[in-house]
Amino acid sequence: MTIDRRRALALFGLGGAGAAGEAMAATPRAPFAGRVAFIHGVASGDPLDDRVVLWTRATAEATTAPIAVRWDVAADPAFKTIVRQGQATAVAARDHTVKVDVTGLKPATDYFYRFRHVKNGKPSGKGVSGRTRTLPKGPTRDVVLAVASCSLYPNGYFNAYDAIARLPRVDAVLHLGDYIYEYGAAPDDYGMASPTAKTRVPDPPRELLSLEDYRRRHALYKTDPALQAAHARAPWIVVWDDHETADNSWIGGAENHQPKTEGDWAKRKAAGIKAYYEWMPIREPAAGTLPEASWRRFQFGDVATLLMTETRLTARSHQLDYGSDLPVKDGKPDFAAFAVKLADPARRMMGQGQEQWLAREVDASMKADTAWQVLGNQVVMARVIPPDLKAAMGDAAYAALLAKLPDYVAKPVEQSRGLSLAGAPGNLDAWDGYPADRSRVYDIFKAGKARPIVLAGDSHAFWANELWDDAGTTRVAAEFGVTSVTSPGYSDYLPGAPLDQAYVARNKEVKFTDQGAKGFLLLTLEHGRATGELVAVSTILDTKYQTRVLKRFVVTPGDEGGVKALAEG
The missing domain is CATH 3.60.21.70 (Alkaline phosphatase D (PhoD))
Structure with missing residues (x-):
């Protein structure tokens, strides 16, 4: 299987923070100078005791030009004490999403972060902000985790995410898969019989097959205010299940994939995975590794070792029936x-x-x-x-x-x-x-x-x-x-x-x-x-x-x- 792994890792700012993005064209284009919005909010994820991934998406109408984005990490919500900062570039090849792996942070510490458009060399506007937290190191009293799964957009409002955002304490949010669903908006499609479906119509209104399809569905989900609030509240540690590609997926296909009418499974799977890495606050795959191999460890001091597994796309045998x-x-x-x-x-x-x-x-x-x-x-x-x-x-x-x-x-x-x-x-x-x-x-x-x-x-x-x-x-x-x-x-x-x-x-x-x-x-x-x-x-x-x-x-x-x-x- 061939997967498009083009990406560049650039170092910006203090502390060696990295910004993940697609390789730029040989002739650099001038950064976009028009109006930019951050309508998909912010997210943070994959926290360690000295670093965390920050995410956003820069939205500008009808442009494929790169968009310069300034990011700041502060010790306070008013951003009076900046501890890390730098600049990243949102490019069309990554759907204008931005991911920054900020290092040099203190363990078990709350931080506040923001993204702003850089226009004519200066940050412009208030931008968009969120709160995150690093993992503890050494002796630790306790850890509080919120765990969620399976959010079918047309079937109802994401009140569980809103409730997570309102928790008085949450050190990290674990999402165990089915963050999005791949179904369309036909009357008999999954969730479309719900009373809420009329105001929560899936986009695109068809089953997801292409990279553009998966990108649009992720974009739809991240316009939901409850989901945005939960992402802005705490760092997320995520793993996909099947619907991020197709229902009941396994290494060689999926129950909801028909090769005769829907094309090559490897191509569809690659599209779903690429969109996932673009749109989710997950650390980019290490050089030389398959994106599917997403298992990883998180150490919460001496209280817990969290081991995130992958049981869908790397080895799973075809389900018996x-x-x-x-x-x-x-x-x-x-x-x-x-x-x-x-x-x-x-x-x-x-x-x-x-x-x-x-x-x-x-x-x-x-x-x-x-x-x-x-x-x-x-x-x-x-x-x-x-x-x-x-x-x-x-x-x-x-x-x-x-x-x-x-x-x-x-x-x-x-x-x-x-x-x-x-x-x-x-x-x-x-x-x-x-x-x-x-x-x-x-x-x-x-x-x-x-x-x-x-x-x-x-x-x-x-x-x-x-x-x-x-x-x-x-x-x-x-x-x-x-x-x-x-x-x-x-x-x-x-x-x-x-x-x-x-x-x-x-x-x-x-x-x-x-x-x-x-x-x-x-x-x-x-x-x-x-x-x-x-x-x-x-x-x-x-x-x-x-x-x-x-x-x-x-x-x-x-x-x-x-x-x-x-x-x-």
Whole structure:
């Protein structure tokens, strides 16, 4: 696969800050001197204890000329004490986005930053500003993280992002994927049946295929005021899932990509990745590395090692499918044969290189006596069998439920019950579809006697799970699954069904789930305990909303690694 990796790294200002941009033409063009706006706000990300990435986009009507931008970092919101500053150039080859990797900062410190247009050699106007924070170094009391996932633009207002922006304290925001969605604006496209879709129409109004398409969708998202506020509040640490390219993507394609009509998958994937690096506050790939290999480490003093993984585009095997891969024997589904196929050790979520990196980082974290090893991961890791709603509701109530449902919902519900009776997993796109790879991750945790907390997005539901090894005798880790910002959950299709209770009753590893709430996870990490608060917003159909903590769970570390328990706190 050929990926356009043209980029230049220029050093500006004090402290060796770097600005990422595309290579300029051989003959430099004069900087744009017309009107420039920063309508997409600002963002910061990938914080370390001495640096952070700053981002914005300079918008000028009908120009391909470079735009000169001044950036300042200050110790105060009034910008009276400037600690770093410099100049960057927004160029058309990067969609006039700007990314600056500012170095020479102090650990565990709040900073304020701004971007202004440079016109005739001088900064012009107030520009646009935000707040960021560096990571702690050495002994640290606690860390507070907000975790989010899955924001479907037409389906509702981004109230969860607004709530994050209003938090009294947040050291960093973790986004676990599906920051954008690739669908179009046709009446039957995902999210377009929502009452909010009329005022939140996707742009472009078609499925994303080209680089320009992905750029326009990112641009649309970053005009949302709630999302802008959350980005301006704290640094973000991000990873993509599938919808940043296409639904249920894997190394060789995606469920929502048809090569005959939509072209080459490698070209589409490259377009999605390029737009992502342009529009997100993520550090640029190191020279000589593939942009897809986005796994990286963040050290929060001696409290937590955060390991962000990549499980979509570098190694993931094609997802199995019950419709095409479940054998039939004597006229009946052969789940035993399917289980053998599912357990094939050649089926991968992570490649060998990432797996070896994970083992090294977990080992180093434990040797440094770090309190927690946190896995920033896209999909649910727990073993989850679908609930048997008929058993939970009774025959009559279940029949009445099915009678009310449209066929496209009723049929999967019945199929899901069949999987429950067979003890088969329901989501083959999650770690349940790659059990051998999951076991290898657990082996890494156990070998290092780690104290892991797994974070998961993708499912549009809250989860509090205990992860056990294959033998079911050792509690390996705790898992918090974060629900969506707006994307629909199962309860949205099955109102009134006792899904949450049925999931808990059917699954040893599931201690709590809410399949309908929208919101975010607030994770507080301390020595000796980690507290996960499942924060729900009251509505996504109105910008007026309230928040409440649905549940609060406390994780305590095990004496010999793993966790003792996941308990309500």
